[in-house]
């Protein structure tokens with residue numbers, strides 16, 4: 229059932245109230261009703277984009293720009309309304325490799341995490357063939373061909389709208405903004421939520437359990453804005469907002485492909501041997517050919533550089549390599565690299581300024597820790613060397629890869645993770661193995677904010693895996709508190 233909170237303030241009592249109608253919230257809500265529970269799904273936006281809703285995503289920024297206002301979308305379907313659909317699963321090593329920043333990683337096993345992979349793949353309309361690559365591994369054993377899969381891309385608001393509308397036990401309230409979570413220290417539980425429409429009119433909603441599924445920045449912002457949670461001074465609360473992670477999109481440089489290299493889209497992934505040897509994060513390094521612009525612009529400059537080098541250089545082996553080198557393709561090298569969680573580094577805090585509904589805005593601080601800079605520089609050198617040694621072509625690295633005095637050319641991927649990290653105790657994180665906030669009996673968190681480490685793959689399929697796991701857990705708990 230779909231209700232517009234702007235005009236219809238009817239709110240029932242529910243077993244579970246899920247806040248946020250993106251991939252995490254929609255997946256969870258639909259599974260919970262399958263498990264026989266009465267569910268409310270509160271979505272801040274409507275069925276389409278609106279400035280009134282989107283403007284509430286304005287943030288204050290420090291450090292590198294995360295583009296947090298424009299990359300997230302604040303209406304039914306959430307950011308899946310414009311996501312690209314690339315999917316890559318976590319690997320066993322993501323759950324066992326110690327983090328160089330000294331923080332603990334996943335408190336659950338890879339096998340446990342991956343139980344829900346087949347169901348997540350179905351939800352995302354992934355091909356049955358699974359994760360594959362279109363080319364061979366890079367010789368040398370340090371970079372394998374990256375195996376990934378492409379979702380349609382599934383737009384959750386559109387695809388699952390009919391199912392949500394037709395369910396009698398799921399009430400979807402759109403234009404319904406969560407503005408406060410009210411925690412009762414006596415019972416150790418959230419007693420109710422306060423929601424508001426776009427006129428600022430407020431109401432209360434009650435459920436046995438609550439789930440925040442508003443994305444990594446908002447999950448943290450909403451918790452930090454809750455005065456009752458803050459004053460309860462729960463040990464887990466000091467972790468809220470910390471350890472924000474993104475995937476590092478680094479302009480590593482340019483390359484010229486060797487003659488006869490057929491692949492149009494070369495994507496490699498770091499091997500565990502390389503990650504261990506270099507003490508770096510894992511991730512994807514993609515060589516994108518610029519077939520149409522081989523003779524002008526940036527690639528023209530490299531060509532000239534190489535021609536001159538080949539003619540003038542006194543180094544026989546390099547000159548030989550370059551003179552044998554034709555230029556059927558040239559292009560740029562981009563990455564999707566793991567950023568490590570850092571307790572004192574990237575994070576979400578509250579700014580002093582308030583939004584139109586009275587909530588303090590988020591201050592998003594995105595910076596590179598020394599370990600991230602090490603990942604970028606060491607991986608760039610390793611990939612350039614291996615690419616050339618494998619006879620695939622020639623890499624010209626961005627000057628910042630070898631000169632530590634220069635700023636690294638890093639931009640984000642819109643993969644926000646880690647602000648309510650999962651841990652085995654409140655000493656190290658916000659939620660437990662079942663995504664329940666430590667110290668609060670009935671508050672759960674869904675989405676990539678719970679990732680204690682982000683790996684080198686895309687976050688949406690794993691966050692769906694976790695939402696499915698949470699639905700199983702809540703199904704076992706049933707309607708009772």
Ligand SMILES: Cc1cc2nc3c(=O)[nH]c(=O)nc-3n(C[C@H](O)[C@H](O)[C@H](O)COP(=O)(O)OP(=O)(O)OC[C@H]3O[C@@H](n4cnc5c(N)ncnc54)[C@H](O)[C@@H]3O)c2cc1C
Pocket residue numbers: 247248249250251252253270271272273299300301302303304305306307308310311312313314315404405406407441442443444446450641642643644674675676686687688689691
């Ligand atoms: C351009 C782009 C391309 C991307 N490509 C990929 C990709 O290829 N692969 C990949 O894995 N990921 C990709 N992503 C990331 C992906 O979109 C996110 O991982 C995913 O959408 C997160 O899902 P979510 O449900 O946790 O959060 P969201 O999708 O952000 O949904 C959160 C929901 O909560 C609602 N909400 C917010 N505040 C409130 C409130 N106060 N009260 C009630 N509701 C609220 C919002 O309106 C929204 O509907 C991409 C992102 C972008 C921007």
